[in-house]
Amino acid sequence: xxxxxQTPRYLIKTRGQQVTxxxxxxxxxxxxxxxxxxxxxxxxxxxxxxxxxQRNKGNFPGRFSGRxxxxxxxxxxxxxxxxxxxxLYLCASxxxxxxxxxxxxxxxxLTVT
Amino acid sequence: EDQVTQSPEALRLQxxxxxxxxxxxxxxxxxxxxxxxxxxxxGPEFLFTLxxxxxxxxxxxxxxxxxxxxxxxxxxxxxxxxxxxxxxxxRGYTSGTYKYIFGTGTRLKVLA
Numbered sequence: 001x002x003x004x005x006q007t008p009r010y011l012i013k014t015r016g017q018q019v020t021x022x023x024x025x026x027x028x029x030x031x032x033x034x035x036x037x038x039x040x041x042x043x044x045x046x047x048x049x050x051x052x053x054q055r056n057k058g059n060f061p062g063r064f065s066g067r068x069x070x071x072x073x074x075x076x077x078x079x080x081x082x083x084x085x086x087x088l089y090l091c092a093s094x095x096x097x098x099x100x101x102x103x104x105x106x107x108x109x110l111t112v113t
Numbered sequence: 114e115d116q117v118t119q120s121p122e123a124l125r126l127q128x129x130x131x132x133x134x135x136x137x138x139x140x141x142x143x144x145x146x147x148x149x150x151x152x153x154x155x156g157p158e159f160l161f162t163l164x165x166x167x168x169x170x171x172x173x174x175x176x177x178x179x180x181x182x183x184x185x186x187x188x189x190x191x192x193x194x195x196x197x198x199x200x201x202x203x204r205g206y207t208s209g210t211y212k213y214i215f216g217t218g219t220r221l222k223v224l225a
Contacts, residue, residue, distance in 0.1 A: 004156070033213065035213075035215075041217075042200075042215050042216065042217040042218065043157075043200070043202075043213075043215035044215075045212045045213050045214070045215075048211070048212075055211070056210045056211045056212055057210060058212055090156050090157070092156075092157075100144060100145045100147070100162060100204050101147070101159055101162050102147070102159060102213070103159055104149075104156030104157045104158070104159075105156050106154075106155055106156050107155075107156050
């Protein structure tokens, strides 16, 4: 059974640009969550999607947004990039909103210069 | 404030030297406590879910336990391949929303 896949794996962007990251969950999984991981802050929850609807949201500015498609694939967008957005962005999937065991992808390493 | 604190931050063990990692938490509406293993450059790998105080789960050399305020990950006779960062997380309900809160992890190094 294929795991969670994320694309691209590495990305370099310039301040002020925007970026879109993609996540394909494990087959049959319908919930997708996004996290930002940095050395200083650890993993911080961004948002969670189920059935194309954002169900829960962390404490990040509106520059961070996401969406989920009917096939459960999800995208995350960051607009007006700042240097502090450099991080590993992780996607995790679960079967559904009442299943809490998350399975993570390998992440997208974003560097903002 | 909801938070998860892990200790120690780093731990070096000799192969075969058993030890425990600690995760203390404060969260509203606990919906589960989770342990993950993360290797460098990779996403976290799910290990255990614990839902209620007194619950225990085992997998190979690892055993996770849960009380009302903390969880322990016991590592029995570790091997070098157990070297990784171990993350603890809780799912809680706060301010009308569910969210996962992660600790900053314990970096474990097992020496041959």
